[in-house]
Structure formats: structure tokens, C-alpha cells
Amino acid sequence: MTSDDDALIDGLVRSAFQVMGALTRIGAEHDLSLTQLRVLGILRDRRARMTELAAHLGLDKSTLSGLVDRAERRGLLARGRNPGDGRVVDVFMTPAGHELAERVEEQLRRALAPAIERLDRGRRDDLAGLLEPLVTPPLPVEARPAPRR
Amino acid sequence: MTSDDDALIDGLVRSAFQVMGALTRIGAEHDLSLTQLRVLGILRDRRARMTELAAHLGLDKSTLSGLVDRAERRGLLARGRNPGDGRVVDVFMTPAGHELAERVEEQLRRALAPAIERLDRGRRDDLAGLLEPLVTPPLPVEARPAPRR
DNA sequence: CAATGATGGTTGGTACTACCAATCATGTCA
DNA sequence: TGACATGATTGGTAGTACCAACCATCATTG
Numbered sequence: 001m002t003s004d005d006d007a008l009i010d011g012l013v014r015s016a017f018q019v020m021g022a023l024t025r026i027g028a029e030h031d032l033s034l035t036q037l038r039v040l041g042i043l044r045d046r047r048a049r050m051t052e053l054a055a056h057l058g059l060d061k062s063t064l065s066g067l068v069d070r071a072e073r074r075g076l077l078a079r080g081r082n083p084g085d086g087r088v089v090d091v092f093m094t095p096a097g098h099e100l101a102e103r104v105e106e107q108l109r110r111a112l113a114p115a116i117e118r119l120d121r122g123r124r125d126d127l128a129g130l131l132e133p134l135v136t137p138p139l140p141v142e143a144r145p146a147p148r149r
Numbered sequence: 150m151t152s153d154d155d156a157l158i159d160g161l162v163r164s165a166f167q168v169m170g171a172l173t174r175i176g177a178e179h180d181l182s183l184t185q186l187r188v189l190g191i192l193r194d195r196r197a198r199m200t201e202l203a204a205h206l207g208l209d210k211s212t213l214s215g216l217v218d219r220a221e222r223r224g225l226l227a228r229g230r231n232p233g234d235g236r237v238v239d240v241f242m243t244p245a246g247h248e249l250a251e252r253v254e255e256q257l258r259r260a261l262a263p264a265i266e267r268l269d270r271g272r273r274d275d276l277a278g279l280l281e282p283l284v285t286p287p288l289p290v291e292a293r294p295a296p297r298r
Numbered sequence: 299c300a301a302t303g304a305t306g307g308t309t310g311g312t313a314c315t316a317c318c319a320a321t322c323a324t325g326t327c328a
Numbered sequence: 329t330g331a332c333a334t335g336a337t338t339g340g341t342a343g344t345a346c347c348a349a350c351c352a353t354c355a356t357t358g
Contacts, residue, residue: 198306198307199306199307199308200305200306200307210306210307210308211307211308211309211310213307214307214308214309215308218308234305234306235306236305236306236307237305237306237307238306238307238308
């Protein structure tokens with residue numbers, strides 16, 4: 001890591017703020033905070049318990065209680081009992097939640113389109129390929145497939 | 150813009166959350182919110198009036214009042230009169246603010262290093278080059294240099 | 299040049315985000 | 329069956345962000 005990477009870091013930070021800006025704006029149109037958007041993103045394809053969700057988001061459990069409260073009041077999420085463990089509260093998306101998530105995703109596509117279209121097809125694929133290793137953490141040692149010998 | 154871009158959008162969103170996560174964490178270590186970090190970033194190389202700053206951040210003027218209040222109380226920013234216009238309040242960074250900004254930048258470098266180092270030198274430069282057009286909005290028509298004819 | 303209106307900031311009120319500490323219910327284990 | 333651990337909620341505090349109302353200063357114009 002040398003200071004030659006300054007341009008890269010600058011680009012990453014700026015693109016991050018650009019994406020977040022778009023997400024914040026789109027969220028605001030639907031009265032959703034960035035965090036609620038993240039929750040919606042996570043719950044799209046699975047149900048999760050409160051603590052699990054909090055850990056995933058790096059938030060305190062108590063923060064999530066309020067978050068889910070409000071989303072539940074709006075009919076986007078629902079709480080359910082966990083059959084295996086009476087202490088656990090499972091959270092999952094309602095049909096309305098799914099529908100909203102769908103719309104937000106579409107809006108994000110639209111919002112990022114002008115920027116993305118400044119790159120031609122080949123460069124878009126290059127960029128996607130370069131971002132991939134950046135965002136995919138290497139597996140922790142225990143979970144790594146055994147090296148061939 | 151086709152749905153082939155889904156992988157790219159996914160990469161952009163994930164890298165955005167990764168960068169924001171790092172920034173949020175580093176900010177928290179210094180009791181700074183993401184927004185305060187942004188303010189610090191903007192004021193590193195210039196002084197700005199409140200309204201200008203608010204517009205730049207996409208925030209309401211009143212939000213900035215409180216933000217600057219707190220940063221000022223901590224000795225990171227200072228308010229000054231504007232010689233040309235008595236209504237205007239200029240904001241600028243104190244030496245302590247500069248020092249903190251420096252430290253945060255260094256920490257961000259360190260935080261992103263593991264991810265960045267998953268790419269070799271050439272790929273890092275490629276990535277920086279691909280992000281550049283993405284984050285640099287084309288000049289608005291009026292400001293564009295006159296086309297040669 | 300005084301009245302009017304526009305501009306720049308702050309203040310007050312509300313809602314949400316996020317944390318911590320305390321609490322309550324349920325599970326687990328000695 | 330206690331005692332302890334775990335999962336979630338509640339209450340309290342600080343910060344973020346909005347809007348509306350307000351005060352001061354500037355700019356116009358009658």
C-alpha cells in the first residue's frame with residue numbers, strides 16, 4: 001500500500017458518497033432511512049432474528065427494536081415467533097415490503113444509470129470485475145477449502 | 150443501461166457500504182458522524198459560508214447550524230465574519246481540525262488497505278481510472294468549453 | 299432616504315437513529 | 329430447582345435532519 005493509491009481511495013470514497021447520496025435520496029422519497037433500506041436489502045431473501053440482524057448491520061440490538069417497530073407499523077416488516085426458541089423474535093418482509101424493495105432497486109438502477117453510461121460495455125464489465133475482489137473478503141482460515149497437496 | 154449491469158451496481162453498492170462502514174467506524178473512534186467527516190473533508194482546503202456548505206452536503210441550513218455548533222465547541226471548526234457581507238458566517242477549520250482530518254485520512258488508508266491489496270498495482274490503477282469518469286459529472290452545458298469548429 | 303422585500307443564519311419543535319444500562323422472559327446447566 | 333446465560337424490549341440521552349418562524353443585514357425602489 002503506497003501513497004500512489006491516493007487516487008484510488010479518492011475514487012472509492014467519492015463513488016461511495018455518490019451511491020449513498022442516491023440511496024439516501026431515494027429512501028427519503030419513501031420515508032426510509034439508509035439503515036431501513038439496508039434492512040430491506042438483507043431481508044429480501046431470508047428471515048432473520050433481531051440479534052442476527054443487528055450484528056449484520058453493526059448496530060445495537062436496541063437500535064433495531066425501534067427500527068423494526070417503525071417498519072412494522074408501516075406494514076413493511078413483521079415479527080414472528082421462532083418455533084425452536086421462545087426468546088427469539090424473527091423478522092421478515094411483508095408483501096408490501098417486497099414491493100417497496102423492488103421499487104427502490106429499480107430507482108437505484110435509474111439513478112446510477114447516467115454515471116454508469118459514461119463507461120462503455122467493456123469498461124463496465126472491467127469495473128465490475130475489479131470491484132468483485134475488493135468487496136469479497138477472503139474466507140477466514142477455518143472456513144477455507146483445504147489446499148490440495 | 151441493461152440488466153447486465155446488475156453485477157456492476159451490486160459491486161458499487163457493496164463497495165460503498167464497505168467504505169461507509171470504515172468511515173463510520175473511524176469517525177466513531179473520534180466521536181465524529183459521517184456528516185461531520187464530510188464537513189472536515191470539504192473544509193480541508195477552503196473556508197466556506199454556511200449556506201454554501203449546506204448546499205454542498207445536500208442538507209438544510211438549520212442542520213448545519215447544529216453541526217457546526219458542536220464542532221466549534223470541540224475546537225475543530227471556527228466561525229468568522231465575512232468582510233464583504235455582514236449576514237454571512239464563514240466556517241473554517243482550526244489547526245486541531247486539520248490535525249484530526251489528517252489522522253482520519255491515515256486511518257482510512259489503513260482500513261482500506263487489506264481490500265485494495267487484493268488487487269495488484271496494475272489493477273489498482275485500472276480501477277482508479279474506471280472510477281474517475283463515474284464520479285466526475287460532465288460539465289453543465291453553459292460551463293462547457295466552446296467546441297472547436 | 300425610508301419602506302419593502304430578499305438573503306443568510308439561528309432557534310424551536312418534532313421524528314428518527316444510535317448508544318448504554320436496566321429489565322423481563324425464556325433457556326440451559328450444574 | 330436454582331443460578332446463570334441469552335434474546336429482546338424499555339427508558340434515557342445525544343446527535344442528525346427536517347420545517348417553520350424568526351432576526352439581522354443587504355438590496356431596491358417609490
